[in-house]
Amino acid sequence: MMEHAHTARRAADDAQRVRAAQYVRMSTDHQSYSIENQKDAIREFADAMNYDIVATYEDAGRSGLNLEGRAGLQRLLSDIETKIANFEIVIVYDVSRWGRFQNPDESASYEYRCRVAGVRIEYCGEQFANDGSIGSDLLKAIKRSMAAEQSRVLSVKVFAGQCRLIQMGYRQGGSSGLGLRRQLIDKHGRTKTTLALKEYKSLQTDRVILVPGPPDEIATVRWIYDQYVKARRTELQIARSLNAKGVVTDLNRSWKRESIHQILSNEKYVGNNVWNRESFKLKQRKVTNDITQLVRADGVFEPIVDRGLFERAQVIADARSSKMSSDQMLVVLAELLKRRGTLSGPIIDAASDCPPSSRYRKEFGSLLRAYKLVGYDPSQNYRFLDIRRRLREIFEEVIQTTIATIERAGGSAVRQSDLGVLRVNDEFTVSIAMGRCRNTPYGYPHWLAAPERCNAADVKVAIRMRPDNQTILDYLIAPANEIGGKPLNLVLNKRLPFNTFFFRSLDPLFALAERNAITAAP
Incomplete structure (x- = not known):
């Protein structure tokens, strides 16, 4: 009897537990335990609040300065707004884990989108309840501003530190280039190892310098300078000669004029350490800096090209380009x-x-x-062509699957044009359109449907794609009179008024087209 009562109480407790998701983020790969620490704190909070963690969204090694590159947060927002999410709450460790957006309103906008969709955000590491009160909203605004300011202050300190290291002769990022290698040294200047491509230091106190590479690569670099300066050959001619010989770049690629130009113009080959040609501070906008903003230290690496030869190459390049x-x-x-x-x-x-x-x-x-x-x-150009090709494939697959399924159910479906208009059972018409997904600058999914294919169709079907435009999210299946002749774009994006017409499959359409055998009365 007591065991039955205990079981009943536990069942009642489980029934009352709220379904929740957790969002975790860390900025760099060096924060080895940050993700796990956040999850531990969230788990303790969830247990105390009687929440069940049913989903995890994670951005490991991702900056909180913007939404770009944060696949975890983008997927969270998409799942919530497209009603895929099966939870009521998202637990985040603190406001800064949600993001260090430079505009605090941007951070607030993502939380607002969740709340409008019926999902609440809770911060388990903050000393306030995110309950919508004036006090909590004020504290959140302060915390968001503090998170943004901390990023700005840290950016200034990091930049100053990088400038100092450059002037001390240490390399700050970037590949070594043909004829050179990145050498790892400890804090006392002792050599530790030579770093291969895509290998990086693991200790903060270690430093990287450039040293001469393999003799055959050095010979190739010097040959390029000789051909350009002494033989007066063009960059394109030099690239073609190297390709004809089967010589590849340091990245194991064929030569192009631009890759020759990089070797002929980079001061690292004469031992100079030059940095800050481009800036991408706080993930805002990449800019090419003026020459006055360069940070440099001359003669800090062992040169592999004679300085006089390098300077003559610059004179020739300037003369050719200025013509x-x-x-x-x-x-x-x-x-x-x-x-x-x-x-x-x-x-x-x-x-x-x-x-x-x-x-x-x-x-x-x-x-x-x-x-x-x-x-x-x-x-x-670019990736749009691949996406269009994929969308055409999916569109044709849906058309053919629809026809085959209706025919297997005893009906008939005849394609009236290559635009996706079907005549079903010789009774009604169905127009099928593709709804391509695009993300707005603020991360909102937005669907673009093809122009109306048949205004007189009785049933409208639109395929809504997921944000990657590789797989189907759901289908709009609606009688034309129910959506009032509204453009499909409007129907696909103003979802709430048309919720009853969105389905995970085309089964409602197939059921509409199905033929049932009628037996004769006895």
């Missing part, structure tokens, strides 16, 4: 576009009559700016 005015550069770029039909950095670098892509970046601020000036829009 063209901005207008002339655009003329040859337009001619290249006419010949090739498209433009990219590698295409420009491979064209013997064009200045290198780096010159266009320097002259016009970016390649995109140069493209715009010659009337070229590159947005149609």
